[in-house]
Amino acid sequence: MIIIFLKGKSTKACCFKAGNDNFVKKSVLNVAYFIAKHIVPGRTEAYARPIIRIAIISIALGLALMIISVAIVIGFKRSISNKVTGFSAPLQVVAFTRNESLEESPVTIGTKFLKKLHDNPEITHIQYTAEKGGVLKTHNQIQGIILKGVGQDYDWQFLKENLTSGHLPDLKTDKPGRQVLISQKLATKLQLRPGDAVRIWFIGKDATAALGRKLVISGIYNTG
Numbered sequence: 352m353i354i355i356f357l358k359g360k361s362t363k364a365c366c367f368k369a370g371n372d373n374f375v376k377k378s379v380l381n382v383a384y385f386i387a388k389h390i391v392p393g394r395t396e397a398y399a400r401p402i403i404r405i406a407i408i409s410i411a412l413g414l415a416l417m418i419i420s421v422a423i424v425i426g427f428k429r430s431i432s433n434k435v436t437g438f439s440a441p442l443q444v445v446a447f448t449r450n451e452s453l454e455e456s457p458v459t460i461g462t463k464f465l466k467k468l469h470d471n472p473e474i475t476h477i478q479y480t481a482e483k484g485g486v487l488k489t490h491n492q493i494q495g496i497i498l499k500g501v502g503q504d505y506d507w508q509f510l511k512e513n514l515t516s517g518h519l520p521d522l523k524t525d526k527p528g529r530q531v532l533i534s535q536k537l538a539t540k541l542q543l544r545p546g547d548a549v550r551i552w553f554i555g556k557d558a559t560a561a562l563g564r565k566l567v568i569s570g571i572y573n574t575g
Contacts (some may be wrong), residue, residue, distance in 0.1 A: 375423030432547045434574050437509030455482045478504045492541050498551060510572050517570025531566045533571035545570055
């Protein structure tokens with residue numbers, strides 16, 4: 352049994368007991384009509400109609416704005432999350448060291464651990480990368496960068512979707528690649544285009560000698 356009490360000029364109660372499906376549907380409609388009849392005034396209370404309509408419209412607009420705001424926030428959250436995981440991955444295995452620089456330390460992984468990772472059905476892809484800080488030098492400008500080295504097993508889908516000009520580096524050979532991708536921000540700052548040659552300098556192991564390597568820009572990406 353469902354009992355509904357509404358306060359007003361005349362307090363009434365609406366009671367019904369469900370016996371079958373058809374009766375339940377009819378009773379629910381009657382309850383909705385009963386509630387609407389007491390919320391929306393009749394002809395004798397015409398002065399209150401504009402007030403109630405304004406209140407209903409205000410509530411509807413408020414709910415609509417709240418839904419739109421939540422949808423926008425969720426959309427931004429997903430977009431940022433996709434960009435962060437696109438450059439790296441949802442999970443990363445790094446060396447446990449006290450190194451606080453942007454340059455990562457090498458990781459030693461056993462074959463048994465790798466086998467467990469590959470056998471895990473929740474893992475769709477495993478790739479190996481290395482990062483090293485350096486200085487990118489053009490004819491008249493220099494810029495500090497973090498260079499990310501990848502192998503043939505690298506997943507290029509994210510960068511392929513955000514590639515604005517040029518092409519992806521060709522890593523089909525076992526020799527060290529001479530092609531590099533750069534961001535649109537870095538390309539604009541240094542006035543670089545696909546096909547331009549640049550030189551990148553690294554600090555050696557003894558921290559006294561600089562190692563230089565000449566690379567060619569194969570493409571430019573932009574993630575917004």
